[in-house]
Amino acid sequence: MSHRILLLLAALTLGLTISQHQDKGSSCKTVDKEALCQGLGLLQVPSTLPLDIKTLDLSGNQLQSILTSPLGVYVALRHLDLSSNEISVLQPQVLQALPHLEHLNLAHNRLAVGTALSAGGLGYLPHVISLDLSGNSLYSGLVERLLGEAPSLRTLSLAENSLTRLTRHTFRGMPDLEWLDLHSNVLMDIEDGTFETLPRLAHLNLSRNSLTCISDFSLQQLRVLDLSRNSIEAFQTASEPPAELQLTWLDLRENKLLHFPDLTALPKLIYLNVSNNLIRLPAGQPQGKEDLQAPSEGWSAVPLSNPSWNASTHSLSQLLNLDLSYNEIELIPDSFLEHLTSLRFLNLSRNCLRAFAARHAGTLPCLLLLDLSHNALVALEMGTRVLGSLRTLLLQGNALQDLLPHTFTSLASLQRLNLQGNRITPCGGPTEPHSPHSCVTFSGIPTLCVLNMVDNEIETLPPGAFLHTPLTELDLSANPGLDVSAGALAGLEASLEVLALQGNGLTVLQVDLPCFRCLKRLNLAENHLSQLPAWTQAVSLEVLDLRNNSFSLLPGSAMGGLETSLRRLYLQGNPLSCCGNGWLAAQLHQGRVDVDATQDLTCRFGSQAQVALSHVRPEDCDQGGLKNVNLIIILTFTLVAAILLTTLATCCCIRRQKFNQQYKA
Numbered sequence: 001m002s003h004r005i006l007l008l009l010a011a012l013t014l015g016l017t018i019s020q021h022q023d024k025g026s027s028c029k030t031v032d033k034e035a036l037c038q039g040l041g042l043l044q045v046p047s048t049l050p051l052d053i054k055t056l057d058l059s060g061n062q063l064q065s066i067l068t069s070p071l072g073v074y075v076a077l078r079h080l081d082l083s084s085n086e087i088s089v090l091q092p093q094v095l096q097a098l099p100h101l102e103h104l105n106l107a108h109n110r111l112a113v114g115t116a117l118s119a120g121g122l123g124y125l126p127h128v129i130s131l132d133l134s135g136n137s138l139y140s141g142l143v144e145r146l147l148g149e150a151p152s153l154r155t156l157s158l159a160e161n162s163l164t165r166l167t168r169h170t171f172r173g174m175p176d177l178e179w180l181d182l183h184s185n186v187l188m189d190i191e192d193g194t195f196e197t198l199p200r201l202a203h204l205n206l207s208r209n210s211l212t213c214i215s216d217f218s219l220q221q222l223r224v225l226d227l228s229r230n231s232i233e234a235f236q237t238a239s240e241p242p243a244e245l246q247l248t249w250l251d252l253r254e255n256k257l258l259h260f261p262d263l264t265a266l267p268k269l270i271y272l273n274v275s276n277n278l279i280r281l282p283a284g285q286p287q288g289k290e291d292l293q294a295p296s297e298g299w300s301a302v303p304l305s306n307p308s309w310n311a312s313t314h315s316l317s318q319l320l321n322l323d324l325s326y327n328e329i330e331l332i333p334d335s336f337l338e339h340l341t342s343l344r345f346l347n348l349s350r351n352c353l354r355a356f357a358a359r360h361a362g363t364l365p366c367l368l369l370l371d372l373s374h375n376a377l378v379a380l381e382m383g384t385r386v387l388g389s390l391r392t393l394l395l396q397g398n399a400l401q402d403l404l405p406h407t408f409t410s411l412a413s414l415q416r417l418n419l420q421g422n423r424i425t426p427c428g429g430p431t432e433p434h435s436p437h438s439c440v441t442f443s444g445i446p447t448l449c450v451l452n453m454v455d456n457e458i459e460t461l462p463p464g465a466f467l468h469t470p471l472t473e474l475d476l477s478a479n480p481g482l483d484v485s486a487g488a489l490a491g492l493e494a495s496l497e498v499l500a501l502q503g504n505g506l507t508v509l510q511v512d513l514p515c516f517r518c519l520k521r522l523n524l525a526e527n528h529l530s531q532l533p534a535w536t537q538a539v540s541l542e543v544l545d546l547r548n549n550s551f552s553l554l555p556g557s558a559m560g561g562l563e564t565s566l567r568r569l570y571l572q573g574n575p576l577s578c579c580g581n582g583w584l585a586a587q588l589h590q591g592r593v594d595v596d597a598t599q600d601l602t603c604r605f606g607s608q609a610q611v612a613l614s615h616v617r618p619e620d621c622d623q624g625g626l627k628n629v630n631l632i633i634i635l636t637f638t639l640v641a642a643i644l645l646t647t648l649a650t651c652c653c654i655r656r657q658k659f660n661q662q663y664k665a
Helices: 002-025 142-146 289-293 309-314 334-338 556-562 582-590 618-664
Strands: 029-031 034-036 055-057 079-081 103-105 130-132 155-157 179-181 203-205 213-217 224-226 234-237 249-251 271-273 321-323 345-347 355-358 369-371 379-382 392-394 416-418 450-452 473-475 498-500 521-523 543-545 568-570 602-604 610-612
Touching: 556 582
Parallel strands: 034 055, 055 079, 079 103, 103 130, 130 155, 155 179, 179 203, 203 224, 213 234, 224 249, 249 271, 271 321, 321 345, 345 369, 355 379, 369 392, 392 416, 416 450, 450 473, 473 498, 498 521, 521 543, 543 568
Antiparallel strands: 029 034, 602 610
16 A cells, blocks of 8 residues: 555656656746756646747756657758767657758767667768767767768867777768868877768868877878877878869867978968967087078988978968967078068977077068067077068067167068067167167167067166156166166157056156156166156046055145046055145045045144044144144243243342342442
8 A cells, every 4th residue: 555655756746847847847047049057957848838939049958868859840941959968869750850050059968878879879860951960979980880871961069088099981961061071089090081971071170089190191281280289290191192182271289299381282271279289499500690500301300201391381371370389499590581571470489499580681571470489599680671560579588688789770661669578778869878788779660560569677767768668668667777868868758658667676766757758658667766747637547556655645736737637656665744735635535536446545743643634624734734733832821931931030130139239349
């Protein structure tokens, strides 16, 4: 009897659960023939949706099996999203019941377990255009049983599975496939002819696998190939490809390449990324300037073939973007740059370069950005009429010191120059005598707008250092002991918008700041300044950083011109006086200027302990003034009384002396 009661309770519970989930199905949102049922905790496909829906999103539920009923009633479906469920069972012919299905997403399910593969896998998919099977723990052999005929399929994702090998049978029945994603598997072997059965394949992603070598590459139809984050030691194209290769985009970053790849057969390549590898020139090359003329054959020493360097680099004539960062490159041969006539972006940062030269006229004529940062550069040579289009030159983190004075003036289009962390000294203006030490000219560069000279151990900034150079941003921070001469920033009054002089130990600022009418951001933090020039007229300054200086007063007579423009004021770390800062108090209380960390900003009443500036009221200073006045009155009264008493005592003494004299007489 008790067993019957338990069975009855179980049946009731199951019925209630199914009823609840059916109710959840009714909560799907239906808009313009789209049924959105994601994240509702459904255990089965809802059966109460409109029969003419074209899109059904069931992602993020708890589905475990997909049955012909009720899914088969939605015969108009074109988009079906079943991703992020727990599906392990596909009823035979369930997908064939949807004759118009074009897009199917089964990502992040459990297709590798259960009975999903027991009856022919996905079966015949005549109209499906895109199929996503990523994140299903699929392994080699299993995929071939799962995939069926899909003559219209163009996009297939098998990413984030457990594939170790691909064969020429893996992608049979997919003649129109154009985009194939296999990233984040464990692929170690790809059988010859695997991709030859895909004549339309244009985009192939093999990143995050375990491939070690690409030899005899000859996929003439491929345009985009991502091989990043493997263990590839060599990349070699076929010596005699059957037809001209169409590859335009090749990503080989984060591999184990020892040499620059042989790209002779890739004339249409426009993007190449070989960063984060082990590329370097063969050992035994001479060190110094002569190594810039070193033979170029070693640069592309490929074990299986060694074409002439000129032929190899000539194939890069269409290249637009080349990333060689994070390698072990010690030099760049002149011949390497010679044929890069279309290159716009060249990244050589984080290598071992000690010198870089562009000597010959017309070198890299289209280059817009050159990144040589974080190397070991001590020499930089720029010939005339080189890098004619260069706009950005990044040289931070090197050891540049003894450069020719006109190193940068020959760059006709230079707009941004970063020299942070070098040892470059600016020369004075055209009429100023050059420093006894080697210096570099930054005047007379009509295109230069942004200059970073942070941490260059600059001792003196001479007058006219930037004449006829319309800088908008100038950063001279972290040059301790810097002496900014009068007129050092002359010529920038009509262009400069950002000026940083942080951490230079300045005690006096010999810059007439109010004359810089375009200045919007000014950083004077971490100096020893106690006074500022008076801004008596309205200017454009929006941000003023005065942290960690020696300011006690910011009087309105000096700051009044900033009221209409100033938006942000940094003042922490200054010995501010609680009284006498009426202008600052007005900004705080009226909210016209956002003062950083107002609650932590402190001030002093004379020699008293620090108090929060935000707690100071005007009457506090008035009371303090009244106390001072009372004290003065008391002191004055005491002094007058003392004088009167002294005078009275003196008179008494004189009268007594006269009386004594008369008495004796």
